[in-house]
Amino acid sequence: MSELAIIGGGISGLCAGIYAQLSGLQSEIFEGHSVVGGQCTSWTRKGYHIDNCVHWMTGTSPEKEIYQVWKDVGVLGEGQKIVSHDYFLQVDIDGVKGHVWRDLNKMQAELLSIAPEDEIEIKRLIKAIKDFQGIELPALKPKEQMTFWDNMKLLWKMRKVIPVAAKYQKLTLNEYAEHFKSPIIKRIINNYVPDAYFAISMFYMYAMFSAGNADLPYGASDAIALKMRDKYLQLGGKISTKKKAVNIDIEGSKCKRINFEDGTFVEPQNIICAVDASVIFKLVGEKYMDKHFKFCYGNPDKFPVFSDVNVYYSVDCTTETMPTMEIFNAEEFELAGRKHHFIIMNNFADQPNFAPEGKGIIEVLLVQYDYEYDYWEKLYTEDKEKYKAAKMQVANDVLVRLEKHYPHLKGKLNVLEVVSPKSFNRYLGSYKGSYMGFIQTPHVKKEVHSGVLPGLDNFYLAGQWLQTPGGLPNALVTGRFAVQRLLKREGRLKEFCCKK
Numbered sequence: 413m414s415e416l417a418i419i420g421g422g423i424s425g426l427c428a429g430i431y432a433q434l435s436g437l438q439s440e441i442f443e444g445h446s447v448v449g450g451q452c453t454s455w456t457r458k459g460y461h462i463d464n465c466v467h468w469m470t471g472t473s474p475e476k477e478i479y480q481v482w483k484d485v486g487v488l489g490e491g492q493k494i495v496s497h498d499y500f501l502q503v504d505i506d507g508v509k510g511h512v513w514r515d516l517n518k519m520q521a522e523l524l525s526i527a528p529e530d531e532i533e534i535k536r537l538i539k540a541i542k543d544f545q546g547i548e549l550p551a552l553k554p555k556e557q558m559t560f561w562d563n564m565k566l567l568w569k570m571r572k573v574i575p576v577a578a579k580y581q582k583l584t585l586n587e588y589a590e591h592f593k594s595p596i597i598k599r600i601i602n603n604y605v606p607d608a609y610f611a612i613s614m615f616y617m618y619a620m621f622s623a624g625n626a627d628l629p630y631g632a633s634d635a636i637a638l639k640m641r642d643k644y645l646q647l648g649g650k651i652s653t654k655k656k657a658v659n660i661d662i663e664g665s666k667c668k669r670i671n672f673e674d675g676t677f678v679e680p681q682n683i684i685c686a687v688d689a690s691v692i693f694k695l696v697g698e699k700y701m702d703k704h705f706k707f708c709y710g711n712p713d714k715f716p717v718f719s720d721v722n723v724y725y726s727v728d729c730t731t732e733t734m735p736t737m738e739i740f741n742a743e744e745f746e747l748a749g750r751k752h753h754f755i756i757m758n759n760f761a762d763q764p765n766f767a768p769e770g771k772g773i774i775e776v777l778l779v780q781y782d783y784e785y786d787y788w789e790k791l792y793t794e795d796k797e798k799y800k801a802a803k804m805q806v807a808n809d810v811l812v813r814l815e816k817h818y819p820h821l822k823g824k825l826n827v828l829e830v831v832s833p834k835s836f837n838r839y840l841g842s843y844k845g846s847y848m849g850f851i852q853t854p855h856v857k858k859e860v861h862s863g864v865l866p867g868l869d870n871f872y873l874a875g876q877w878l879q880t881p882g883g884l885p886n887a888l889v890t891g892r893f894a895v896q897r898l899l900k901r902e903g904r905l906k907e908f909c910c911k912k
């Protein structure tokens with residue numbers, strides 16, 4: 413009987429495994445897919461490297477707590493090269509370009525020159541982003557283990573953030589964008605996260621970037637997931653892939669046995685369940701769904717989710733002179749019954765060996781809402797050929813618009829891969845294809861989950877769904893917290909490896 417079984421080998425599961433091993437707990441990760449990494453993943457198509465995840469990773473500044481965790485799990489620290497861009501994104505509307513610059517004074521000056529009529533709001537925006545640079549994601553201890561002084565320290569660090577958050581907390585991105593007249597600034601605010609998100613998610617994103625706390629490891633998703641996998645294995649952890657858990661036998665308040673799809677089972681002393689939240693309750697049964705998750709799943713209007721269609725194109729020339737990320741208006745096209753008017757292009761030119769010598773690879777991200785998931789689900793289950801054709805249709809629609817916007821790419825683009833919301837669900841079990849947890853709308857209380865379920869003594873949760881609003885750093889810290897909770901419950905917290 414192993415001491416600890418971890419179900420799910422995404423970032424949260426790998427992190428839990430590393431801290432378990434570092435703390436002397438012998439663990440094994442059981443991953444349903446053929447590789448670990450979960451959403452943080454990549455693969456190869458026709459000699460091109462497809463990175464279907466990270467665009468920015470919070471935690472690259474050594475001043476923030478989360479940096480320590482990335483360091484413990486082997487992702488950051490000495491020897492890890494970081495890719496830092498001068499700007500987060502470029503918006504192009506009718507040939508006029510606005511940027512989210514790392515240098516916020518430069519951003520202010522540029523926006524003022526583009527839209528002097530928005531002067532007051534531009535200055536408020538830049539100030540809000542600067543104030544938000546003080547935000548800290550508590551990363552070293554779960555909330556119930558934080559002392560009075562830990563909380564005081566946190567409040568002190570967040571002293572400038574609190575008034576800004578209070579001022580804008582009731583606004584969605586869409587509503588906040590309406591404070592501006594300039595279409596460029598509207599698009600800078602409202603772009604690749606759904607417009608129902610609360611406005612402060614944007615302050616957070618640009619604050620982290622401008623503070624040097626949201627850059628990218630050289631190698632992108634592989635430099636995160638594979639490094640964590642390697643660290644876990646070096647520490648003596650064991651990984652079993654293609655081990656899809658189907659249910660857990662429970663006796664009294666103890667989880668006794670994990671049953672896998674292939675007919676095998678394990679009987680560990682403790683379980684950390686690091687899968688999509690909807691999968692948790694398939695494993696233990698709906699009766700263990702607590703108030704928090706009942707409320708979230710029961711109120712999809714307040715807790716919507718989103719996904720993407722991601723299209724990858726090989727480029728028959730280098731893309732070094734193209735923007736790293738650009739959003740531009742495009743001739744209207746329809747996808748899953750909704751009209752799209754702009755395109756988000758991401759260029760991987762500064763990542764190593766993503767394309768053969770002299771070639772390039774670019775990605776286009778198209779947001780899909782939860783109600784659009786049904787379109788993909790229906791196509792996939794009813795007619796696979798139609799599903800494939802729908803993916804090719806959007807890829808071709810976008811290709812024409814890319815060629816129009818980047819005339820030098822005419823005849824040089826080829827569709828490499830199309831990822832739909834159904835793909836996330838098929839490979840990882842993601843609820844409605846969501847890869848970022850529940851969307852944080854302004855109208856709900858922001859809660860951090862306790863990481864345990866009432867009535868289950870040896871069962872701990874990890875994963876992005878426990879924290880606001882998902883993403884790699886949130887997934888990461890929940891892995892650490894799960895191990896701390898387990899050790900605390902067993903009266904062994906002193907054995908936790910990495911106190912601070």
Ligand SMILES: Cc1cc2nc3c(=O)[nH]c(=O)nc-3n(C[C@H](O)[C@H](O)[C@H](O)COP(=O)(O)OP(=O)(O)OC[C@H]3O[C@@H](n4cnc5c(N)ncnc54)[C@H](O)[C@@H]3O)c2cc1C
Nearest residue numbers: 420422423424444450451467468657847875876883884887
């Ligand atoms: C296109 C895209 C872009 C993104 N961009 C960013 C970004 O720029 N910055 C950022 O911070 N985040 C980004 N994210 C989000 C980030 O990747 C996720 O938040 C994070 O990886 C989630 O990790 P997790 O461990 O919580 O969950 P997951 O990655 O979902 O891991 C869960 C694991 O459990 C496995 N599993 C599920 N069911 C079972 C079962 N029954 N038995 C065994 N195993 C099972 C799955 O296969 C999976 O490996 C992006 C994601 C995507 C897809």
